[in-house]
Amino acid sequence: TFVLDRDKAEEAYRQKLVINGKETMFFNILPLKYQWAYDLYKTMKANHWEPEDIPMQKDIEQWRDTTAVNDIDRWIIKMGIGYFSAAEGIVGDNILHVVREVVTAPELKLVLGRHAHEENIHADSLVYMLSSLGINPHECEAMFEDVETIKAKNNFVVSNSRALRRDIDLTLTENKQALAKNIFMFGQIMEGTQFYGLFGMILSLYRQGKFPGIGQMFRYTLRDESNHIEVFRNLLMDLVDENPDVWTEEFKEDLRATMKEGIEIEKAFIRDCLPVDSLGLTLDEFLTYIDYIGDRRLESCGLKPLNENKLENPLPWLAEMMDIKKETNFFEGRVTEYRKASSLDTVDDDEL
Amino acid sequence: TFVLDRDKAEEAYRQKLVINGKETMFFNILPLKYQWAYDLYKTMKANHWEPEDIPMQKDIEQWRDTTAVNDIDRWIIKMGIGYFSAAEGIVGDNILHVVREVVTAPELKLVLGRHAHEENIHADSLVYMLSSLGINPHECEAMFEDVETIKAKNNFVVSNSRALRRDIDLTLTENKQALAKNIFMFGQIMEGTQFYGLFGMILSLYRQGKFPGIGQMFRYTLRDESNHIEVFRNLLMDLVDENPDVWTEEFKEDLRATMKEGIEIEKAFIRDCLPVDSLGLTLDEFLTYIDYIGDRRLESCGLKPLNENKLENPLPWLAEMMDIKKETNFFEGRVTEYRKASSLDTVDDDEL
Ligand SMILES: [Ca+2]
Numbered sequence: 001t002f003v004l005d006r007d008k009a010e011e012a013y014r015q016k017l018v019i020n021g022k023e024t025m026f027f028n029i030l031p032l033k034y035q036w037a038y039d040l041y042k043t044m045k046a047n048h049w050e051p052e053d054i055p056m057q058k059d060i061e062q063w064r065d066t067t068a069v070n071d072i073d074r075w076i077i078k079m080g081i082g083y084f085s086a087a088e089g090i091v092g093d094n095i096l097h098v099v100r101e102v103v104t105a106p107e108l109k110l111v112l113g114r115h116a117h118e119e120n121i122h123a124d125s126l127v128y129m130l131s132s133l134g135i136n137p138h139e140c141e142a143m144f145e146d147v148e149t150i151k152a153k154n155n156f157v158v159s160n161s162r163a164l165r166r167d168i169d170l171t172l173t174e175n176k177q178a179l180a181k182n183i184f185m186f187g188q189i190m191e192g193t194q195f196y197g198l199f200g201m202i203l204s205l206y207r208q209g210k211f212p213g214i215g216q217m218f219r220y221t222l223r224d225e226s227n228h229i230e231v232f233r234n235l236l237m238d239l240v241d242e243n244p245d246v247w248t249e250e251f252k253e254d255l256r257a258t259m260k261e262g263i264e265i266e267k268a269f270i271r272d273c274l275p276v277d278s279l280g281l282t283l284d285e286f287l288t289y290i291d292y293i294g295d296r297r298l299e300s301c302g303l304k305p306l307n308e309n310k311l312e313n314p315l316p317w318l319a320e321m322m323d324i325k326k327e328t329n330f331f332e333g334r335v336t337e338y339r340k341a342s343s344l345d346t347v348d349d350d351e352l
Numbered sequence: 353t354f355v356l357d358r359d360k361a362e363e364a365y366r367q368k369l370v371i372n373g374k375e376t377m378f379f380n381i382l383p384l385k386y387q388w389a390y391d392l393y394k395t396m397k398a399n400h401w402e403p404e405d406i407p408m409q410k411d412i413e414q415w416r417d418t419t420a421v422n423d424i425d426r427w428i429i430k431m432g433i434g435y436f437s438a439a440e441g442i443v444g445d446n447i448l449h450v451v452r453e454v455v456t457a458p459e460l461k462l463v464l465g466r467h468a469h470e471e472n473i474h475a476d477s478l479v480y481m482l483s484s485l486g487i488n489p490h491e492c493e494a495m496f497e498d499v500e501t502i503k504a505k506n507n508f509v510v511s512n513s514r515a516l517r518r519d520i521d522l523t524l525t526e527n528k529q530a531l532a533k534n535i536f537m538f539g540q541i542m543e544g545t546q547f548y549g550l551f552g553m554i555l556s557l558y559r560q561g562k563f564p565g566i567g568q569m570f571r572y573t574l575r576d577e578s579n580h581i582e583v584f585r586n587l588l589m590d591l592v593d594e595n596p597d598v599w600t601e602e603f604k605e606d607l608r609a610t611m612k613e614g615i616e617i618e619k620a621f622i623r624d625c626l627p628v629d630s631l632g633l634t635l636d637e638f639l640t641y642i643d644y645i646g647d648r649r650l651e652s653c654g655l656k657p658l659n660e661n662k663l664e665n666p667l668p669w670l671a672e673m674m675d676i677k678k679e680t681n682f683f684e685g686r687v688t689e690y691r692k693a694s695s696l697d698t699v700d701d702d703e704l
């Protein structure tokens with residue numbers, strides 16, 4: 001007695017939307033509307049890693065050895081573990097309690113679920129680093145509580161996220177813009193730009209042969225981040241496509257100004273907390289690197305860069321460990337080739 | 353200048369609670385307070401599987417072959433895929449937007465994140481089954497829309513979950529009880545009992561050599577479910593430990609009555625939709641099996657079973673494929689040995 005109702009099927013497809021779509025009780029992933037989301041879900045799965053797979057013996061030896069590493073190196077590691085312990089939690093909470101809460105299309109929920117799951121894995125990897133090195137987690141936390149530049153960095157995103165953790169009427173343009181801004185702030189400013197100061201520091205140590213296990217985990221984390229940035233960028237672009245009222249000139253300027261603020265906050269943090277010169281880097285180059293990334297994020301969302309003159313990447317070796325180049329052709333190629341290998345060893349440098 | 357403040361560390365530990373604890377911005381998993389949560393997180397990871405690992409060639413051949421399987425077999429598969437597509441979505445939404453939203457201890461958030469991730473994998477496995485067999489997903493959905501006994505089953509949990517998707521004051525006993533009831537309903541009644549009617553049907557087919565790929569995926573799913581039931585049971589028990597005002601005689605009777613209602617709903621669904629006899633099972637035994645499971649779930653939470661006389665499992669072969677025995681010693685052994693193998697082949701029948 002049950003027959004397929006083709007009109008119903010087409011109606012269901014039409015009602016698949018980033019927001020304000022049908023809150024289907026059924027996890028109606030098929031037929032796919034947001035192909036990129038399912039493809040990216042598969043890519044993210046193929047990149048799966050677990051902290052226990054990475055040996056920490058060498059890191060433990062170095063941590064205890066007064067000649068192999070110095071206290072500045074240890075400081076950077078603690079700073080990295082402490083910052084990302086907070087940051088991954090903030091990102092995860094925002095995905096689950098802000099973005100996934102309002103997104104209605106099931107394949108978008110699927111990829112957001114994977115995104116949140118990877119924040120879990122990252123948090124677990126930090127626990128693994130802490131317990132391997134025997135660092136008291138509260139010591140890490142205590143390092144943070146009194147540092148204004150870190151508080152500023154966290155408050156910048158947390159205050160935005162908290163404001164959205166309530167029922168909001170997403171038929172109103174201003175509320176849609178608040179959501180779009182949240183997606184931009186988390187994907188492009190926080191994960192996309194503010195994460196890169198500490199990533200750069202830890203990978204500098206890794207390049208010097210220091211803490212190879214931790215460095216490897218951060219390389220895996222970075223590969224994941226490049227997908228997170230892409231998830232949130234595609235989500236923003238599709239939200240804007242479906243809700244063109246969001247994308248006013250004024251709103252675009254607001255996003256650029258927010259990126260500017262995020263970059264300033266990151267630079268203040270770097271100046272205050274990251275002993276760049278002790279790693280043989282110059283502060284100037286390091287800060288320019290942050291500007292460079294910020295501009296790339298803006299451009300990838302169709303926004304004007306902050307710097308009139310196109311910046312060159314001042315730290316090309318970092319680009320080799322981080323995924324930057326792949327994004328340059330975003331608007332030409334859109335996000336079609338997600339093909340990545342499941343093992344880090346067979347991945348192009350381009351992709352990290 | 354940063355020193356470890358031991359008092360602060362101890363205070364942070366004390367403020368780790370299931371609910372109403374410190375909403376720490378830091379993902380302060382260490383030092384662990386809820387050891388079971390971290391252990392179970394590791395077990396769940398060790399059980400990781402992906403649908404693409406399971407070959408579907410045989411299933412596809414059978415699906416197309418008019419002699420190998422009959423239309424009742426196909427009906428059961430469609431019913432299974434359709435029901436779980438809805439159910440896994442409902443469970444996932446409830447974990448993320450009700451339970452994880454209010455739980456404050458980070459290791460609990462971690463394991464709930466893994467739980468939600470596994471619902472994602474299960475949903476993805478259903479997509480894989482649908483697309484392998486070439487079933488139109490809307491045909492599956494259409495099968496459901498007019499069936500009262502299925503609507504009753506979904507409404508039973510959805511109405512509870514929706515009522516909690518808002519800010520609630522969790523210092524009030526009645527609201528804590530509403531949360532505790534949600535955790536009981538989802539973990540013990542829905543995932544713990546109502547899932548087992550269709551699980552039983554699909555594993556009956558599997559035992560007859562029908563749809564081996566689908567059967568294998570459901571066996572993996574069941575292994576995951578046994579952990580989900582455990583996560584939610586431990587969560588309930590710790591919530592009650594920390595909030596003894598929840599656990600009144602009246603409330604316990606309410607949970608028993610709700611289980612009774614859940615079982616009646618499941619039995620009505622079985623009578624209406626599951627052609628038990630066509631698989632060589634008797635309806636009576638099949639319904640008793642549901643009673644049997646319901647009582648085990650109640651007992652595992654320290655609640656009196658619904659049936660005065662201890663029921664025997666009428667379908668012992670199903671117990672061999674499903675995890676029931678392990679739970680009998682819950683209160684003696686608490687949840688200490690989570691050790692499981694990562695491959696299904698090396699797992700005791702007890703555990704499935
Ligand atoms: Ca991330």
Ligand SMILES: [Ca+2]
Nearest residue numbers: 443543577580
């Ligand atoms: Ca489940």
